[in-house]
Amino acid sequence: MLLAPSIQPFFPPQRTLMGPGPSDVYPQVLAAQAKPTIGHLDPLFVGMMDELKSLIKYAYQTTNAMTLAVSAPGSAGMETCFVNLVEPGEKVIVCRNGVFGDRMRQNVERMGAIAVVVDNEWGEAVDVDALESALKAHPDAKFVAFVHAETSTGALSDAKALCTLAKRHDCLTIVDAVTSLGGVELRVDDWGIDAVYAGSQKCLSCVPGLSPVSFSPAAVEKLKSRKTPVQSWFLDQSLVMGYWSGEGKRSYHHTAPVNALYALHESLRLLAEEGLEAAWQRHQDQHWALRQGLEELGLKFVVPEEVRLPQLNTVLIPEGVDDAQVRQRLLQEYNLEIGAGLGAFAGKAWRIGLMGYGAKRENVSLCLKALADVLN
């Protein structure tokens, strides 16, 4: 026998999470998650899942029947959208202005479809005109995919304009709302989004690990008309939907992450209680307060003002400042986490999150004072 390792219980400290996610989790959500596990086919659990569906619909502002939470993180939500809707050989125009647009390209290529990449500079919004040129140059494209709120840069793209344009060229749209859901305006039905996915750990302030997704009737139509099976059994939406269906004929697919779904239910319930528009405004208000303080510290934003995400503030690291040391001191001396730069911004920028429960005055104040202390 290999011997048992001797390991003590893990006691994480209480941090203030102001990175790009996970964000500070609502105490009510942590408590919800610790409630007794019940069976995933228990009638009471099925009822909870039905409520959860209606809460996800509200957060997305959609009436889409095919709305549920993928039992895995946001990147599995992304993959769910691509592998269900796109078939090998089909063409997808992928707008890329950061890490997550590039992840979309990798998804498309790995599944044997064709990615046409429309590039924008890091920190910019996706350029609507550049997309239009690509759509004209590729009349056989069937999909347009883009990131609504780029977590790697903090830039917000005009999802409504991009979707309107895609529709005009008969393309379905696949939209990454991982960082936008709950933090800025997002209207899936009004804007004509066909497939959307998000993450539980950003502006919903739920624990990480789940991905709410929603497919429009047109997306469902495309799914139903596939000529090839979906390559992934685990992510096959037709099977998963049979499990989430509220029509009394629930069919077993996998075992739902019961306690994590309790947590998502509670976080979305809190969002519904506050109201979406109030939550969007709160993020904006706290962003203004943080912005003013950061500028007083002499820090410069990476993203142009008009497309800046309130929930993710990317600022340039001042000349001569040691990136890792600052973040380490914030963590060790203040229990405060801010995010490092990712990809092209590694070592060059910090990402300061104001997400969900964390978009509040005390977090802004702590961050500003701690940064002021550490930078001086």
Place this chain on the structure above:
Amino acid sequence: MLLAPSIQPFFPPQRTLMGPGPSDVYPQVLAAQAKPTIGHLDPLFVGMMDELKSLIKYAYQTTNAMTLAVSAPGSAGMETCFVNLVEPGEKVIVCRNGVFGDRMRQNVERMGAIAVVVDNEWGEAVDVDALESALKAHPDAKFVAFVHAETSTGALSDAKALCTLAKRHDCLTIVDAVTSLGGVELRVDDWGIDAVYAGSQKCLSCVPGLSPVSFSPAAVEKLKSRKTPVQSWFLDQSLVMGYWSGEGKRSYHHTAPVNALYALHESLRLLAEEGLEAAWQRHQDQHWALRQGLEELGLKFVVPEEVRLPQLNTVLIPEGVDDAQVRQRLLQEYNLEIGAGLGAFAGKAWRIGLMGYGAKRENVSLCLKALADVLN
């Protein structure tokens, strides 16, 4: 705006879970899960993941470096093994003696590989001789896949013999240990298992949603020599391993399900504290007590005695007894969940689980008394 649904907090009852999983969760595990969320790149979290890796290795009795927890349920663990190791066009011998063997076949076929199915009756163990005939008939097969403990039937297969045979024919082995891990003897290194996956929600008595997996050096070799990219970005083990690597150069892949991993850490820690052999024995002891009581009630086991799983007891529903009504009464009157039959056994059998924390005397007694009351 679509209006916010008015939904109350969800308060699940305290059930006793004696189905095929999720099983009763250790109170310490629920408490661990509710600890404060910290960043997934926080040095303290990275340290916790390193401990978790060593705990998974112990539970599997392996020294495999490529050992980690997939951030999704057991069926994603299954898919991880197939999509990383098998390439399109390669041949996999799939032993099928229940629902989960068939799920393996579906995985193989969806990814464009060739499944050769070796069938056994439901309730039987996988037949070693039948596998040998298949191996002789298909000398070009590169993999043998089977389920160690079939959750749909309660039958245990001889993993050691099957793996020895597969090795002799130069095949790598992919083994489903979803229901076996922690409940019956399982020795990944000694038995020559090349890829193995499990679920958090069975004999580990953790919350559902995670899948510990381990790849042998030979499996890693196969992975490295692939000619085609892994079809799934989310499940690509080379990328995921970069995230789990303890060598200080941790690279971002996805956001780990932080709190769920706290839970897995605690459940595996409790297993290590008890000791694997003691846990196996406890499952066996409680099985004997349950078995005696069920037989006194006149219930008959589906699976032959010599291959019966202690942690999952499948009994035939007596003639004239209303399946759904019995399970409903147990749930409503006793807060006790037992499992329905699945697939070929739907409506014909019950599956009574004694898994992990649930493999204890009070559960056996409750189940026997409640069944006696309801059946009379």
